[in-house]
Amino acid sequence: xxxxxxxxxxxxxxxxxxxxxxxxxxxxxxxxxxxxxxxxxxxxxxxxxxxxxxxxxxxxxxxxxxxxxxxxxxxxxxxxxxxxxxxxxxxxxxxxxxxxxxxxxxxxxxxxxxxx
Amino acid sequence: xxxxxxxxxxxxxxxxxxxxxxxxxxxxxxxxxxxxxxxxxxxxxxxxxxxxxxxxxxxxxxxxxxxxxxxxxxxxxxxxxxxxxxxxxxxxxxxxxxxxxxxxxxxxxxxxxxxxxxxxxxxxxxxxxxxxxxxxxxxxxxxxxxxxxxxxxxxxxxxxxxxxxxxxxxxxxxxxxxxxxxxxxxxxxxxxxxxxxxxxxxxxxxxxxxxxxxxxxxxxxxxxxxxxxxxxxxxxxxxxxxxxxxxxxxxxxxxxxxxxxxxxxxxxxxxxxxxxxxxxxxxxxxxxxxxxxxxxxxxxxxxxxxxxxxxxxxxxxxxxxxxxxxxxxxxxxxxxxxxxxxxxxxxxxxxxxxxxxxxxxxxxxxxxxxxxxxxxxxxxxxxxxxxxxxxxxxxxxxxxxxxxxxxxxxxxxxxxxxxxxxxxxxxxxxxxxxxxxxxxxxxxxxxxxxxxxxxxxxxxxxxxxxxxxxxxxxxxxxxxxxxx
Numbered sequence: 001x002x003x004x005x006x007x008x009x010x011x012x013x014x015x016x017x018x019x020x021x022x023x024x025x026x027x028x029x030x031x032x033x034x035x036x037x038x039x040x041x042x043x044x045x046x047x048x049x050x051x052x053x054x055x056x057x058x059x060x061x062x063x064x065x066x067x068x069x070x071x072x073x074x075x076x077x078x079x080x081x082x083x084x085x086x087x088x089x090x091x092x093x094x095x096x097x098x099x100x101x102x103x104x105x106x107x108x109x110x111x112x113x114x115x116x
Numbered sequence: 117x118x119x120x121x122x123x124x125x126x127x128x129x130x131x132x133x134x135x136x137x138x139x140x141x142x143x144x145x146x147x148x149x150x151x152x153x154x155x156x157x158x159x160x161x162x163x164x165x166x167x168x169x170x171x172x173x174x175x176x177x178x179x180x181x182x183x184x185x186x187x188x189x190x191x192x193x194x195x196x197x198x199x200x201x202x203x204x205x206x207x208x209x210x211x212x213x214x215x216x217x218x219x220x221x222x223x224x225x226x227x228x229x230x231x232x233x234x235x236x237x238x239x240x241x242x243x244x245x246x247x248x249x250x251x252x253x254x255x256x257x258x259x260x261x262x263x264x265x266x267x268x269x270x271x272x273x274x275x276x277x278x279x280x281x282x283x284x285x286x287x288x289x290x291x292x293x294x295x296x297x298x299x300x301x302x303x304x305x306x307x308x309x310x311x312x313x314x315x316x317x318x319x320x321x322x323x324x325x326x327x328x329x330x331x332x333x334x335x336x337x338x339x340x341x342x343x344x345x346x347x348x349x350x351x352x353x354x355x356x357x358x359x360x361x362x363x364x365x366x367x368x369x370x371x372x373x374x375x376x377x378x379x380x381x382x383x384x385x386x387x388x389x390x391x392x393x394x395x396x397x398x399x400x401x402x403x404x405x406x407x408x409x410x411x412x413x414x415x416x417x418x419x420x421x422x423x424x425x426x427x428x429x430x431x432x433x434x435x436x437x438x439x440x441x442x443x444x445x446x447x448x449x450x451x452x453x454x455x456x457x458x459x460x461x462x463x464x465x466x467x468x469x470x471x472x473x474x475x476x477x478x479x480x481x482x483x484x485x486x487x488x489x490x491x492x493x494x495x496x497x498x499x500x501x502x503x504x505x506x507x508x509x510x511x512x513x514x515x516x517x518x519x520x521x522x523x524x525x526x527x528x529x530x531x532x533x534x535x536x537x538x539x540x541x542x543x544x545x546x547x548x549x550x551x552x553x554x555x556x557x558x559x560x561x562x563x564x565x566x567x568x569x570x571x572x573x574x575x576x577x578x579x580x581x582x583x584x585x586x587x588x589x590x591x592x593x594x595x596x597x598x599x600x
Contacts, residue, residue, distance in 0.1 A: 003314050003315070099130075102130055102133065102134060105134065105137065106133060106134075106137060109137040109138075110137075
């Protein structure tokens with residue numbers, strides 16, 4: 001019986017979502033048309049294609065940023081307790097930075113850091 | 117020193133990545149040699165550490181003989197993949213479309229994936245287990261989508277990554293419930309604290325679904341055919357062998373070792389999964405035209421046989437499963453080596469295209485025939501011996517009907533494996549067929565894997581060694597402790 005509540009919640013969750021979908025399916029008016037297929041049906045008229053290409057460089061920069069972001073998140077706690085954890089942790093942190101530096105060297109050499 | 121093989125593999129990966137940046141294009145052949153050498157040294161170190169047991173990081177990383185047997189599988193699979201992809205990465209194939217680029221990254225990613233699998237079998241903690249599973253899977257997503265200019269390959273990569281992420285999420289939920297039930301991420305503690313409850317069933321169902329994806333158990337096999345067909349063929353070979361072995365390692369750790377006592381009562385789940393997996397795999401394989409799709413369904417049915425080793429925790433189960441895994445990787449790699457050879461030279465991948473291969477290249481066709489017969493389970497090849505042990509495990513666990521189904525399935529599989537043999541030996545030769553030149557790398561791979569597929573079954577030494585070393589390991593005591 002411990003699990004009856006779980007079952008109840010399970011049923012309730014499914015019931016709620018499916019009934020909401022079902023009611024909107026029943027009530028919603030349907031007037032298909034060309035305007036409905038516009039990217040922004042209720043807003044501005046789009047000018048040109050909405051399939052704009054973003055420069056792939058943004059994604060690469062985000063990835064590189066992520067490396068250093070995570071690196072900092074790991075290194076702060078280590079720096080705080082640096083005196084207590086001693087030399088072994090220093091070596092370990094050095095290895096960690098080395099791995100990340102390899103990634104940076106790879107990105108650098110591949111020309112990711114150049115903005116084109 | 118226990119972690120040395122993993123560290124060698126990872127270090128080789130980093131060295132290759134850095135060397136790739138600074139080497140001139142014509143000198144990059146050394147990268148493949150390095151990758152192979154790194155895996156070979158790690159293999160030597162692993163073999164050398166037989167009989168050693170020990171743990172690191174407070175029991176989070178354990179080396180025992182079972183772990184060593186699995187690591188040898190992963191390393192062998194990695195080495196074979198390096199050998200199989202050699203001609204494609206060095207641009208020596210006659211068929212230009214099957215050449216692959218970016219070899220430095222290819223080897224690095226392959227080595228990282230192998231290292232992840234090696235960590236997986238040594239993990240004794242839910243978190244490390246999951247992380248190493250991801251370390252082995254995420255590189256595979258990249259490898260599958262390697263040929264990014266080929267739409268089929270991109271589609272395969274996308275399907276694999278989306279379904280892989282989904283299955284990984286389901287698996288993580290299952291592991292989370294397991295943690296919630298036991299209050300510990302340590303596998304030994306979980307095995308002591310776990311009790312029967314509906315939540316445990318839910319957790320096991322989720323873990324089975326998540327790992328069933330990797331093992332291509334029906335009904336979690338949907339991705340297999342498209343991904344196997346779209347991926348570059350050396351990667352397909354790697355997927356069908358190493359990825360499957362990693363899934364077996366995961367199931368072994370969680371279900372066999374940790375939940376062994378609780379598992380015995382509902383192994384009917386695995387019996388049913390094995391039945392539908394081998395039956396559907398076999399039936400759908402019959403109608404396939406593309407040989408890579410065909411091998412995908414063949415691999416699905418083989419997974420069905422493989423999980424029969426988990427039907428009951430008793431001393432024969434694990435050695436039988438390991439032995440069949442070895443027999444399976446050797447035989448499967450024979451077949452894939454021939455497929456890669458044929459695609460490299462002609463660019464053809466359909467079953468009909470193999471007609472007359474026995475007259476243009478009799479030795480290679482003979483190796484392919486041996487491989488297919490071993491997959492079908494014809495004595496005295498290793499596939500037969502492996503199946504024999506697995507079937508005996510199933511009958512010992514009381515699933516006599518499953519043995520019957522499996523025997524019928526073996527017969528069905530013989531039919532479709534013989535389809536290829538018929539194309540090679542009976543059908544008329546292709547109009548433009550000439551004797552194809554085989555590169556030394558592929559010839560060596562085919563020779564070694566064929567020898568493995570044949571002698572693994574004939575010489576009882578292998579099964580006995582597996583049986584003895586595994587029995588000497590601590591796994592049985594863990595399970596009996598849980599059962600009490």
